[in-house]
Amino acid sequence: MGLGGPWDAPDYGPEHIDAAADAVEAALSIGITRFDHADIYGRGKSEGVFGELLVRDASLRARIQIQSKVGIRLGEAGGFGHYDLSGKAILDGVEGTLRRLRTDYLDLLLLHRPDPLLDPAEVGDAVARLLADGAIRAIGVSNMSAAQMDALQDHLPVRLAADQLELSLRHHAFAESAVLVNHGDGASVSFPHGTLEHCMRHGIELQAWSPLAGGRYTGRPPAEASDADRATSALVAELAAAKGVTPEAIVLGWLMRHPARIGPVIGSANPARIRACAGAEAVAEAMTRAEWFALFQTARGQRVP
CATH class of the missing domain: 3.20.20.100 (NADP-dependent oxidoreductase domain)
Known part of the structure; x- marks a missing residue:
């Protein structure tokens, strides 16, 4: 979340890329090889900076795992921020994330926040498409209860991973x-x-x-x-x-x-x-x-x- 500079800045610069490189090197030095993102972090700049690192070091992607999250819409054009786990929002969110990260796939996609208007069947269709296309390799959630995971699981083609x-x-x-x-x-x-207990059982x-x-x-x-x-x-x-x-x-x-x-x-x-x-x-x-x-x-x- 801290990569890419201030959230209200329009873009990142070379100094932010260097700072991200130092953070990633520190993580790798103590055995951390998985990196957590979200499409909203830095309003996209966090993923963008990380993508620059993947271009800078072509060997890095094969040595790490990347997960990211979709489902939160920040207040655009003066509107209210809200949650959106519609099928289209999930597909568009992953497309934008992959473009910014300069990678072909996510090791894990997380649905960022429970959406009261979530249609489990629609989410399941979007996830199935992403898996079939190779855009993601696993699906998980964030900030969800056991009941919410159970309701969603019934419509997913694979087991929830996280x-x-x-x-x-x-x-x-x-x-x-x-x-x-x-x-x-x-x-x-x-x-x-x-x-x-639900997560441990499943x-x-x-x-x-x-x-x-x-x-x-x-x-x-x-x-x-x-x-x-x-x-x-x-x-x-x-x-x-x-x-x-x-x-x-x-x-x-x-x-x-x-x-x-x-x-x-x-x-x-x-x-x-x-x-x-x-x-x-x-x-x-x-x-x-x-x-x-x-x-x-x-x-x-x-x-x-």
Whole structure:
């Protein structure tokens, strides 16, 4: 999302291409080979800059996977922004994405946001056409519940491959929904209970957007940081020092410790911050249940029931 310069800028320049190259090199240096896009990021400039990298290095495309998202329409010509998962919008969105990325296919296409006017049969026809044409190799969703995925799955020619949701130590409602079953406070949790379990049952990869919560616990606390935020930052720093890793590795490792094998989508385009995420997998493997719950309960500001 951060590639290509400011969203309100009309175009990108050579400096933005160089910055994107540095970010991609940092990612590759720590073993990241999948890159997440959306047709709206930078109003198309993020995909455009990445496409320049694919032209600059002809070997890069074969070494990476690219996923992108369609379905959000920004307010054009003063109109209201809205969601559009009509068949035509999906086909047109993928066509524009491939053109900007300078590639023939996406490894994975995600439907960006649930569209209340979505016609599952129409979506299924569009997806079938994209698969048959080789424009995409897999289909997934973003920000959808188990019920929404089930309704869509009935009309798709292949199984859904992924669901991308906001999941993090800060946005921990997915864990709240589990511990607050049969509890009065459960009604206050907005996360659609059963979504993680549905993905685990059906082999749907769970991806987490904003997994570092904007750096809230890794050195970039917001001005309105709460007591729980400050206590969590301190605990993250303590665990990082004890394990000889970065705070980023602790925060990501907490998320990846979940048996759903959640895959964090790192949003930063800063090479130093990207490299700071190295080691998260090892942290996840070694994190004890006590450490996981300590982080969770500190972040939620109270003990579990």
